[in-house]
Every structure is written in structure tokens, then in C-alpha cells.
Amino acid sequence: MSQYPPTPSPGDAHPASAAAGAGAAAGSRLDRWVGTYARRTASMTASEIRALFAVANRPEVVSLAGGMPYLPALPLDALADLTARLVAEKGAVALQYGSGQGEERLREQIVEVMRPQGIEAHPDDVVVTTGSQQALDLVSRVFLDPGDVVLAEAPSYVGALGVFRSYQAQVEHVPLDHDGLQPAALEEALTRLARAGKRVKFLYTVPNHHNPAGVTLSLGRRHEVLAIARRHGLLVLEDDPYALLGFDGDPLPALRSMDADHVVHLGSFSKTFAPGYRVGWAVAPHAVRDKLVLASESAILCPTSFGQFAIAEYLSCHDWLGQVKVFRELYRERRDALLAALSAHLPHATWTHPRGGFYVWLTLPEGLDSGAMLPRAVTGRVAYVPGRAFYADGTGQRFLRLSYCFPTAERITEGVRRLAGVVRDELEVVQMFGPTAPRAGRPAVDGPGPELA
Numbered sequence: 001m002s003q004y005p006p007t008p009s010p011g012d013a014h015p016a017s018a019a020a021g022a023g024a025a026a027g028s029r030l031d032r033w034v035g036t037y038a039r040r041t042a043s044m045t046a047s048e049i050r051a052l053f054a055v056a057n058r059p060e061v062v063s064l065a066g067g068m069p070y071l072p073a074l075p076l077d078a079l080a081d082l083t084a085r086l087v088a089e090k091g092a093v094a095l096q097y098g099s100g101q102g103e104e105r106l107r108e109q110i111v112e113v114m115r116p117q118g119i120e121a122h123p124d125d126v127v128v129t130t131g132s133q134q135a136l137d138l139v140s141r142v143f144l145d146p147g148d149v150v151l152a153e154a155p156s157y158v159g160a161l162g163v164f165r166s167y168q169a170q171v172e173h174v175p176l177d178h179d180g181l182q183p184a185a186l187e188e189a190l191t192r193l194a195r196a197g198k199r200v201k202f203l204y205t206v207p208n209h210h211n212p213a214g215v216t217l218s219l220g221r222r223h224e225v226l227a228i229a230r231r232h233g234l235l236v237l238e239d240d241p242y243a244l245l246g247f248d249g250d251p252l253p254a255l256r257s258m259d260a261d262h263v264v265h266l267g268s269f270s271k272t273f274a275p276g277y278r279v280g281w282a283v284a285p286h287a288v289r290d291k292l293v294l295a296s297e298s299a300i301l302c303p304t305s306f307g308q309f310a311i312a313e314y315l316s317c318h319d320w321l322g323q324v325k326v327f328r329e330l331y332r333e334r335r336d337a338l339l340a341a342l343s344a345h346l347p348h349a350t351w352t353h354p355r356g357g358f359y360v361w362l363t364l365p366e367g368l369d370s371g372a373m374l375p376r377a378v379t380g381r382v383a384y385v386p387g388r389a390f391y392a393d394g395t396g397q398r399f400l401r402l403s404y405c406f407p408t409a410e411r412i413t414e415g416v417r418r419l420a421g422v423v424r425d426e427l428e429v430v431q432m433f434g435p436t437a438p439r440a441g442r443p444a445v446d447g448p449g450p451e452l453a
């Protein structure tokens with residue numbers, strides 16, 4: 001009879017628990033449950049890159065890695081007052097369990113928040129979630145069986161890839177360019193997969209100010225993508241936390257505004273207000289919405305009451321759109337600083353020109369591998385996210401993501417100057433010894449980790 005729990009043998013150390021247990025008493029580094037985990041946890045490992053990010057967070061390193069909004073720009077004193085008032089006046093409700101679908105008042109406000117994108121929804125269509133990250137999890141939980149195919153842009157948001165992997169889905173990438181996802185490639189992928197008898201459950205896309213590519217899906221392509229979705233009976237998962245952070249005028253119409261039947265739309269207050277509240281949402285056709293609410297209740301009972309009450313107060317008592325404008329101006333200035341520094345210092349690379357959001361996607365000179373280069377970069381006191389994190393198929397070595405949302409313009413300029421030195425040194429090595437052997441295979445970053453948001 002097999003022993004339960006199984007006795008660990010040397011070498012059974014689970015990477016995550018080994019890291020967590022570092023410094024603990026000898027013996028506790030072995031994971032006695034290693035033979036017990038569900039198969040889906042096979043993809044849940046922490047990569048070596050996380051250790052580098054721990055160093056990258058030190059003040060002497062210019063981190064162009066994290067997608068953290070610049071919260072010092074918030075009216076923090078006013079938020080402190082709002083929070084104190086909320087507890088004093090409404091604490092008995094705001095600190096209580098709430099509805100699984102989310103507070104009705106906030107859902108009404110979310111309908112208004114989405115209006116600039118042309119979305120005409122009813123508060124009943126909205127499910128409040130623990131950030132849009134939980135919405136990604138819920139949609140996956142509701143739709144994905146092991147082996148199902150998810151189509152996703154190449155590259156794609158690392159946190160979404162982690163969720164799809166955890167449901168044992170197979171991610172097939174569809175290329176994008178400066179106008180976003182390429183509709184012809186989408187059509188081709190659907191036809192190829194149908195011929196192979198594969199079940200495609202949905203297309204995952206970030207249409208505005210893409211993470212990590214920094215591009216936006218053009219209006220013409222929005223129509224094309226939806227026409228393809230209708231033709232193939234394909235659900236589109238529109239993940240849209242950056243829509244209101246465009247630098248050049250009004251946002252383009254959301255995919256959800258053009259087709260309410262084929263689109264599940266995700267939004268979030270993380271980038272336009274503050275991620276610490278952990279409030280996002282999904283807007284879905286009614287049958288899907290019902291399943292999302294049940295899935296959410298089984299996972300968390302209800303989303304944060306306190307966070308929802310606080311955001312509802314903030315939206316009704318503050319000029320929240322004015323605050324979004326403050327963020328936009330700040331990020332525009334930092335984007336300009338990053339693009340100017342790249343032009344000045346990195347003649348051998350190319351990069352995207354975002355019109356909003358947080359990210360620039362950079363292509364290194366031929367022969368360089370951004371993952372292999374990262375230790376040298378961190379030693380040179382600059383950090384980025386290697387491109388391989390954003391591909392499910394282990395490719396993407398030549399790319400890297402730079403975030404301009406958090407460091408000041410001066411720090412960004414200094415960071416790019418340091419990066420340019422690192423690239424120069426790496427190029428010299430490659431010219432002398434030949435390119436680093438491509439390290440395709442396991443993705444470089446196995447889970448999102450908050451530092452990679």
C-alpha cells in the first residue's frame with residue numbers, strides 16, 4: 001500500500017517551497033507533498049528570474065520591469081479622509097460580506113466608466129472581480145478543459161498565460177504588428193486548428209496599449225476580428241485595463257461595444273486608480289455572467305466589500321476623470337523620455353511607439369538573448385522583463401519589455417543609458433564568440449508575480 005502522505009526522498013524539493021524555506025531548519029526544505037499535487041500544478045513553478053527581480057527592486061537599480069502605476073500621484077490625503085469616513089459612517093455594511101456579483105452601486109458606476117468606449121451595458125451584465133486577474137481565472141475556469149486551445153497574441157500578457165497554463169490549456173499564438181493582432185493570421189490559425197480537430201475555446205486579446213507590446217488594435221481590424229469571430233463561432237476575451245490611458249484623444253470603441261454576444265470584456269481600476277483595492281470586472285452575455293458569478297462565489301464568496309465601497313465613494317466624490325488625466329500626462333512625459341533615450345542610445349535596436357499605457361516592446365540586435373543578458377543588466381543596475389516571459393512556446397528571446405510608468409523621466413534616461421552599455425557589451429561578446437545558443441523551451445517566467453503585472 002502506498003504511504004500517505006508520501007515520504008519525501010532527497011531531491012524532491014519543490015522549487016517554490018525550497019525558496020520559501022530558505023534559512024529554515026534543515027529538513028523543512030523537502031516537500032513531503034510532492035507526489036500529491038494535482039497535475040495542473042506542474043506549470044506552477046517560480047523561475048530563476050524572480051531572484052533577479054528581488055535585486056532589481058533595490059534603489060540603485062533602475063527598474064524598467066514592473067507595470068506598477070505611479071501611486072504617489074494620487075490624492076493620498078483625500079483618500080485617507082475618505083477611508084476614515086467610510087469606516088465611521090458605513091463600516092457595518094462596508095466591512096460585511098457582500099453580493100457575489102458585486103455591489104449594485106459600483107456596478108452602476110462601472111457602466112458609466114465604460115461609456116467612453118461606446119459600451120452600452122446594464123449593471124446586471126457586470127460581475128465585480130478581485131482585479132481583472134481573477135476575471136481571467138474565472139473565464140478560464142468556466143470555459144477551459146485540459147487540452148483546449150486558447151488563441152492569444154504573440155506576445156501576450158504573462159499573467160494571462162499563467163492562468164491558461166494552470167487550466168492545462170494549449171496556447172496558440174497569433175502574431176501582432178503595429179496595428180495589433182493580425183486578422184489574416186487569426187483566420188489562418190482557426191482554419192488550421194479546425195482541420196486538426198482542435199477545440200478553440202476563445203481568443204484572448206489586449207486591444208488597447210497592449211501589455212507587453214505597447215500597440216493598439218486599429219478600428220478596421222476590430223471590425224475584421226469580430227467578423228472572423230462571428231464566422232467561426234469564436235468567443236473573444238477582451239482584456240482592457242489601459243483603455244482610458246491613451247495619450248492622443250478618446251479611446252477607440254471596445255470590441256464589446258461592437259458585438260455584445262461574442263465578447264467578454266474585462267476592466268480594472270488597477271491602472272486608472274490603484275491596484276491595492278483589487279477591484280476589476282467582467283461584462284458578459286447573461287448565461288456566461290451567471291456561470292462567472294457561481295464560479296466566483298465558489299472561489300471567494302464575494303469580492304472585497306471594503307474595496308468596492310471605497311471605489312464607489314471615490315468615483316462619486318472625486319474628479320476621478322481628472323485624476324486619470326493627471327496619470328495620462330505623467331505617463332506621456334515618461335513615454336517621451338523613454339523614446340528619446342532609446343533614439344539617443346540604442347542605434348542597433350528597434351521598438352514600438354505606444355500611444356498610451358505603460359509599455360515599450362524592444363527588439364534587440366540579431367544574436368542577442370534578453371534572458372541571457374538579464375544578469376549582466378542587473379549587474380549594470382538596470383532591469384527589464386525578458387521577452388520569453390510573454391510567449392507560451394518558449395520563443396521571444398530577441399525581445400524585452402520596458403515599462404515607463406513608475407520611474408521618473410531622469411531615472412528612465414539613466415536606465416536606458418545603462419541598458420545601452422549592457423547591449424554594447426553583449427554585442428561584443430556575441431561578435432567575438434557567436435550568438436548565445438537559443439534557449440527555447442520552458443518560458444522564462446512561469447507565473448506573473450505582482451512585479452511583472
Ligand SMILES: Cc1ncc(COP(=O)(O)O)c(C=O)c1O
Binds near residue numbers: 269452
Ligand atoms: C493586460 C492585463 N490584464 C490584466 C492585468 C491584471 O490587473 P489587475 O488584476 O490588477 O486588474 C494586468 C496587470 O498588469 C494587465 O496588464
